Amino acid sequence: MERTKINILEGMDHSLGRVLVKGWVRTRRDAGKFSFMEINDGSSLKNIQVIANEDLGNYPDIQKITTGTSLAVEGEMVASPGKGQKWEIQADHVDIIDIAPDTYPLQKKRHSDEFLRTIAHLRPRTNKYGAAFRIRSEMCYAIHKFYRDKGFRYLTSPLITGSDCEGAGELFRVTSLDPAEVAKQGKMDFARDFFGQESNLTVSGQLSAEMFALALGDVYTFGPTFRAENSNTSRHAAEFWMLEPEMAFCDLQGNMDHGEELVKTLVAHAMDNCEEDLALFSKFVDKGLPKLMDTIIHQEFQRLTYAEAIDILEKSKKKFEFKVEYGVDLQSEHERFLAEEHFQKPVFLIDYPREIKPFYMRMNDDGKTVAAMDLLVPRIGELIGGSQREERLDRLETRMEEMNLPRDPYWWYLDSRRYGSVPHSGFGMGFERFLMMITGISNIRDVIPFPRTPGSIDF
Known part of the structure; x- marks a missing residue:
């Protein structure tokens, strides 16, 4: 049977x-x-x-x-x-x-999240985590369905790369060199390494996605990314999943339209297909989830410039831990204030100062800002970060020089602007942050099956 x-x-x-x-x-x-x-x-x-x-x-x-x-x-x-x-x-x-012995740690009582992280191999058997990971599975399917229905092509971008997309340097090095031999020599001879040069785990599939968007039109990459950031906050992990669509012949406005449609569609899919599991989180984790999801689906997202956001924050009577001033990247508390308290709905911020954004973002006509966009949502802060890409070769080279980025490792990226360049744009959405938004779970460690954080690689 x-x-x-x-x-x-x-x-x-x-x-x-x-x-x-x-x-x-x-x-x-x-x-x-x-x-x-x-x-x-x-x-x-x-x-x-x-x-x-x-x-x-x-x-x-x-x-x-x-x-x-x-x-x-x-x-x-x-x-x-x-x-x-x-x-x-x-x-x-x-x-x-x-037969399970009496030492089985999951008894009929509520266990703390902290305790359950110590037995991450067993926590999917609890109601909360069983529900969380069923929702995660369904939302992976929903992402692929959304992009297939829109005619996008799925790109499996490389996990090992010689490029640093973000330019922040917080990278996990990949090497086949013997640590004992390296210690004896006092340095790493990358010429003798497996790839013959310095290599690392990817922080983003964006650069690869751009190459395919300039050939296939609209593509997306969805998979694990890595960042060696020694941060123990509830919003950061060393290994996390990123959804990164890239669209040819698309400007910043089209990029925002696409991001808004994506988030609305995914939330609606969750409400239609994960009703029972979402009800658990609405009852026991965050009673405000139904209202938040209704707001996301039925209200237009707010759009304003970075400068306008700074003005709102400076004029607010809110006391922030981190100072607000033009030219400084916003902190989570600033982002949440705008989305949760001031507008009480998702907010797109655009046109950031060039100094605080990566080299590949398109320079605006004012010469001071770039065509960047971030989507801020209640409870989470930044959910999506993206931009219209700089498609003009001379402008891109100038930006790389300003940021002291060597051209040689990016020769292939520059080629894409040399041979039939077109306007294009895209973004990255932190998948775990999306899951935190729809479940009310407050720690990223609890929406990843086996979280990788500083000092922790168990399971």
Whole structure:
């Protein structure tokens, strides 16, 4: 008999007859001649109740079943007279796959997030994290569906690269050199390394995406990126996923239009397809989630310049930890004030000072600002960061000189401006930050299956 999933059972409005369910025991109790078990198979937030009676040949073994034990149960699916459940299984066969010992750490109580991070290999079995990672899976599908429906091509950009897209230098080096030999020589001889030059894990797939956008039109890359930033905040991780669309013949306004459509579509998809799991977060994590998602879907996002935002922040009576002044990059507290308190909806900021943005952003006519755009959302701050790219070769070379960037490693990037350059734009959306926004989870470590942070690479 084919295995039946619990999420399928919950959607039925008539008896399925005989079913086979495989999963893990959440609770078990004896009452008279019966043993009642709650089983979850990971397909749904809800459990299914299994009733085993003393006539079963292995009933004495069933009475020894503990929380965490894995089972295969076969029996009749019948309407349940109990409250809070539609169906139950009257078992005629219970196969005990593996008994969990009493040391199983997930008992029937609420565990702290801090504790669950120490057992990240088991936390998906809890209600909260099972729901979080089902939502993560569904949103990965939603991203690919959104871009396929719009005719974009998916690019698998390289994870190992010789380029530093952001120019910040916070990179994980990749090398095959023997550490002991390097220590003996006192330096790294990259000419003897695997690639014959310095290489690192990518911080962005953008530069690769630009090359393909200038050939295929509209593309996107979606995968892991890495940053060796020694930060222990709730918003940063060393390994995180980035969605990066790149669009040919697209200016800054079109870039913002695309970002707004993307976020609205993904939130609507989550509400339509993750209703049960989102309800858990609305009830126990952040009761304001339904209002936030309704705002995102039904209100137009605010758009204003960086200079206008600075003016609003300076005139506000809010006391910030970090000083607000023109020419300084905004901190999370400034971004959240604009999105949460002042406008109370998502906000696009554009036209940042050239000094605080990377070399590839298009210079505006004023010669002082670049065609950058950031999307700020309530609770999170920056969700999306992007720009119209500098398509003019002479301007791009000038910017690289100003920032002391060598041309040789970027010869291929400059070629794209030399041979049939066109206006194009794109952005990066932090996937984990999006998940934090729709679940109310406040720490990025709790929306990544196995988080990589400074001093932590367990699991």
